[in-house]
Amino acid sequence: MPEEVDDTPELPQEMLDLIMSFLRDDSAALKCCSLVCKAWCWSAQSYLFRDLVVLDRNKDPALKMPVSASPYYNVTHYVRGFHVQGVQFDNVPTYPKSVFSSLSCMLTRLHLFRCHFDDLDSLVHIIQMCPSIQDLHLENVHWDKNGTASLASRESWSPSALTHLGLKDIRIAPFLRWLTLSTKPLFITHLKFDPIKPEDLPIICHLCSRVNKSVTFLQICLAMEDGLISYLPCQVSHELQSLATSSHIARLYSNTFNIPNYKSRPTLVQLVTLRVDRFMDSTNEIDKQSNSLSWTARILSKVDAPDTFKYLILQMVISRTGQLDECRVTRWDFFDEALGGDIFVNFQYLEFEMVGKVDMEGVTSLLSRRLPKLAQRGRLRFTNVI
Incomplete structure (x- = not known):
């Protein structure tokens, strides 16, 4: 008997990418698509795993497994946004800091919410691990000591890729003093500050003078x-x-x-x-x-x-x-x-x-x-x- 020939047409990769882009915000549909075939699976993964959310470390200890390096399957290649909520970094010697080390080079969005650090240097160290960061949002982020705010940042990290900066319920002045230490040009387009206190005004004015030709949105x-x-x-x-x-x-x-x-x-x-x-x-x-x-x-x-x-x-x-x-x-x-x-x-x-x-x-x-x-x-x- 002659072999059966599969006449099912193959969709061009460009068409698959367009379909997945259309479904990018529908996780249920993306999961269904990923089960159809390998080609659909690879196209869907870039959207399914584009954002990784870490809640309190004690609530989900199994999180290490999907982000660990694996020769067969590793989702970190697809992660572009990292959202951390309720983590006390001063009590975490390796985790979730270890997560950053596997993601940092690929990240373009870093959002920290309700996090605590020993000092400002520890927060700065986390940010410096992400050289391609474009969107940085810090909300309810606190630290005990301002420290030296890492003068080394002038050499080890450049804020030139940063386009979106949101600071809410944090000590704005010391953080912006660190950010503006860099002599590299700034191209921030979106700025958000809440609330602005009297001691924050000088450094905010200084930052606005640095980005006056790029900022299009100010909140x-x-x-x-x-x-x-x-x-x-x-x-x-x-x-x-x-x-x-x-x-x-x-x-x-x-x-x-x-x-x-x-x-x-x-x-x-x-x-x-x-x-x-x-x-x-x-x-x-x-x-x-x-x-x-x-x-x-x-x-x-x-x-x-x-x-x-x-x-x-x-x-x-x-x-x-x-x-x-x-x-x-x-x-x-x-x-x-x-x-x-x-x-x-x-x-x-x-x-x-x-x-x-x-x-x-x-x-x-x-x-x-x-x-x-x-x-x-x-x-x-x-x-x-x-």
């Missing part, structure tokens, strides 16, 4: 505490005192708030989006609320991007509409003139993100009256996050 949250409002960028950073022609937005700020127009280098010249969390928070005292309100206007005055700036998002926590007018430093006319006129020629919208239960109709009506130019041009948006 900030100002600490609701005393002392922040007394700082101005021109007072805390030498980079912001160099003589240069001031921009239209800087002159508008100076005229509106009657503050001397400190001339400076162009700042945030490629910024597209500025997001301010807790721009107004009625759960705090009025004096502390003024920190965020004053600084948001000041930061906007430093956006010298007339062609690229498109979006301003202000998060607000209020319980009633009247609280929008309670803070004395709120100058809606500045925002209306800056964003409703022609200073930013491609500006799309100012979005108010209201948190909690609030009368959205009342908020929309009041802010539309306070911001008539923006309202007339259809540049106001209102969203409610419950």
Whole structure:
């Protein structure tokens, strides 16, 4: 009898890659595809194992097995994102540090959440093990001592690959002092800081001056505490005192708030989006609320991007509409003139993100009256996050 011939057509590798890319966020479908044949299995693995999550080390001691070096099967080749949560690194001499050693060269994303280190040097050492890191996010990361913050980092690690940096609930100032030690150029496009305390302002201003030509997205949250409002960028950073022609937005700020127009280098010249969390928070005292309100206007005055700036998002926590007018430093006319006129020629919208239960109709009506130019041009948006 003649042998049976398999007439099943083979899909080109490019087609397989497109299919897997389409299913990249559907892990169940990817698992099914990986069981079809070897070709489908190899294509699916790059998405199935792209992110590795390590929880508290005591909860999953078997994690060592899938990341250990094996001559037959090793998923570490596919891992690009490493997320660590709830690990006390000061009590872990080898694990999960051993995991980093097998992954570090391939990682492009490193996220640490609720982790603790003996000192800043230990955290720096982990980061330096990842030479290709592009996305670094640290949240609720703490250390006992600042240490020397690794001057050796100038030689052993370069932050030039880093494009996304998010720092939340950590000591921002000492970490950024280490990061800016490097003389290599920085090309960070996305910056997130929460919360910003008075002692963080000088180094944040310095970092912004280093990345002013690359950063397109800036998300900030100002600490609701005393002392922040007394700082101005021109007072805390030498980079912001160099003589240069001031921009239209800087002159508008100076005229509106009657503050001397400190001339400076162009700042945030490629910024597209500025997001301010807790721009107004009625759960705090009025004096502390003024920190965020004053600084948001000041930061906007430093956006010298007339062609690229498109979006301003202000998060607000209020319980009633009247609280929008309670803070004395709120100058809606500045925002209306800056964003409703022609200073930013491609500006799309100012979005108010209201948190909690609030009368959205009342908020929309009041802010539309306070911001008539923006309202007339259809540049106001209102969203409610419950």
